[in-house]
Amino acid sequence: MPARPLAQPPAGSPAVVLFIAPCFEAQGNQSVIEPQTYLYYIQLKQSQPSQGVWLPYDANAEKTLEEDFHRLWNTKFLDNLWIDVSDYKFPNGTIGKIVTYNLEERQRVKIVDYLGSKKIETSKIDEKLKEADAQIRLDTFIDPGLVRKVQGIVLDMMKEKGFQFASVTPEIKEISGGPKLVHLTFHMDEGPKVKIRKLDFVGNKAMSDGTLKRQLKDNKERPGFEDAVHLWDWIAGALGDRGTFQETKFDEDAEKIMSFYRDHGYVKANVGVPQLKVLQDTEDKKTRWIELRIPVNEGERYKVSDFEIAGNTVVKSEFLKPLFKTSVGEYYSEKKVRKGIEKAREIYGTGGYFEFTGFPEYKFSDDPVQNAPEAPAALKPVDGDGHDVKASAEPTVHVTMRMKEGEQFFVNRITFVGNTTTHDNVIRREMRLVEGAPFNTEALKYSVKRLNQLGYFKALEGKPGEVDVQKTPDIPNHVDVKLKLEEQNRNQLTFGAGV
Known part of the structure; x- marks a missing residue:
């Protein structure tokens, strides 16, 4: 007072x-x-x-x-x-x-640590948090939302290592040294590591279990010695991490299976939620063996009834259509469509249409027709017992390749950084990309190849920031190209071929 x-x-x-x-x-x-x-x-x-x-x-x-x-x-x-x-x-x-x-x-963070797991290094956690923009910085206010986000990221990292029954519990303790200072600890309990002893697909008829298993990248079963076809398979599984169930990567495996089906005409194939059945725990409780059952709905296999190009104004359809190598009467293959889009992207890229993209649209013969009148009963085919007989025609798909050409772009400026001893004019002699001309993506690729073969710089391998293409501010339909180079020792002989 x-x-x-x-x-x-x-x-x-x-x-x-x-x-x-x-x-x-x-x-x-x-x-x-x-x-x-x-x-x-x-x-x-x-x-x-x-x-x-x-x-x-x-x-x-x-x-x-x-x-x-x-x-x-x-x-x-x-x-x-x-x-x-x-x-x-x-x-x-x-x-x-x-x-x-x-x-x-609010409380302020003085110390952050992660305890309880030998499989997850703190440095790896820090890298993951940095990628997700979820770092907890010291001497900042406690943010409950950020704490929950970090908790989820660490838990996902543990699940990727096969610890599906892991838990992460944050603990906040006040410490001395000033008002509202706290020590934040994330306690990690690994639980048993989940290993796949048996893997089955349910619902697949056209494709065998073995064929589908070969499409999987991360979630593979780890057979016992008596089940291994080759000794090396068993040794690799025993010594490596094969057989670990990785829930966070299952969606990627499911997409590989569906992509495989689409490559063989099963356009509507899908993979359901995996089912886990616990078989047993090891005596030390560090490993839990499971049976993994993956439901599959193959759907129909479709032949191509028609294939057309739409949305293109720059390149004529008769030049684009052959790129997709898709013929009427053959089974649809998404692999051919993907390769066709890649080829089309190269063609558009030479003319400066670097934002080009394309995608297929489908119209299936067995899709229900909206508001179509039902055929009179007298015209419906019946069997010997008088029951309706469904049409037995092989299902087909009408494929329309929708082209999104985008706008044409031109090169505004080409700059180089990191060339401390090599002059710009030496580098420009190797460039097949020209300022003022259309932004030719294929010419840019060839220019990078020539620079790599020059031997003056460490090879450009497509890492982020090495070849930076940005739209030019305030100049419509133009781009600036910047190459980040790193000089290498001229006294060292370098032999190589290709890019």
Whole structure:
């Protein structure tokens, strides 16, 4: 409470704002943020008795008080906030209001660690968090949302290692050294590692289990010695990580299976949710063997009834169609379509259409026709017992390749960085990409190949940032190309071929 004021407002005056102050009593009267910072957000003004200035505590003051509350809370500095208003009675009976802003700040992170797992290194966790923009920086406020995000990322990392029954539990402990400082620990409990002893596909008829298993990349079974066809397969499985169930990578495996089916005409094939059946745990409880059952719905196998190109204005259809090597009457193959799109991208790229893309649209012969009238009963085919007979025609698909050509782009500037001894003009002699000309992506690839063969620089291998193409600001339909080079020792002979 403030010292008793020497001056007082006129007798009979309405209540005045006598004194305002932030208070940190809830955290030992110490603040992390300078109190002056909070005063910046407090807009309520107090009276100045020594100058005879008396500010009324009225409806406007209460409105400002409410706005102060929201301003302070929106700083996100606080865990708790409440405002007390008490009365001080002057000798002449006038009431002075004492306004106290009670502030309890959020906890701040002093230490972060990850305990409980020998398989997940802290450095790997830090890399993963950096990729996901989820780093918990020291001396920052605790963010419950960020803590939950980190918890989920670490848990996914453990599942990728085969610990499907793992758990991650964050713990926050207050520590000495200052107000609201905490030690944040993520406790990792691996649980048993899940290994696939047996893997079965359910619902597949056209493709054998063995064929589908060969499409899998991450979730492979680890057979016992008696089940292994080759000794080396058994040794590789025993020594390596083969057979570990990786739930987070199952979607990728499922896509590989569906892609394989689509390559063989099963356009509508899909893979269901995997089913896990626990077989046994090892005596040390570190490994849990399971049977993995993967449901498959193959659907029909479709032949191509028609194949056409649509959406193209730059390149004629008769030039594009042969790229897809798809003929009417043969089974549909998505692999051919993918290769065709790659070839088309090369053609469009030579003309500066580097944003070109394409995708197939399907119209299936067995799709129900909307609002089509049902055939009269007398015209429906029946068998010897009088039952309806379904049409036995082989299902077909009408494929339309939809081209999204995009706009044509030209080269504005070509620049080089990292060439500390080699002059730009030497590099430009090897470039087949020309400023002012259409942005020819194939010429750019060939230019990189020539630079690699020059032997002056470390090979450009397609790493991020090595060849940077950006749209030119303020100049429509132009790009700037920057090559990041690294000189290598000229005294060292380099032999090689190709890119």
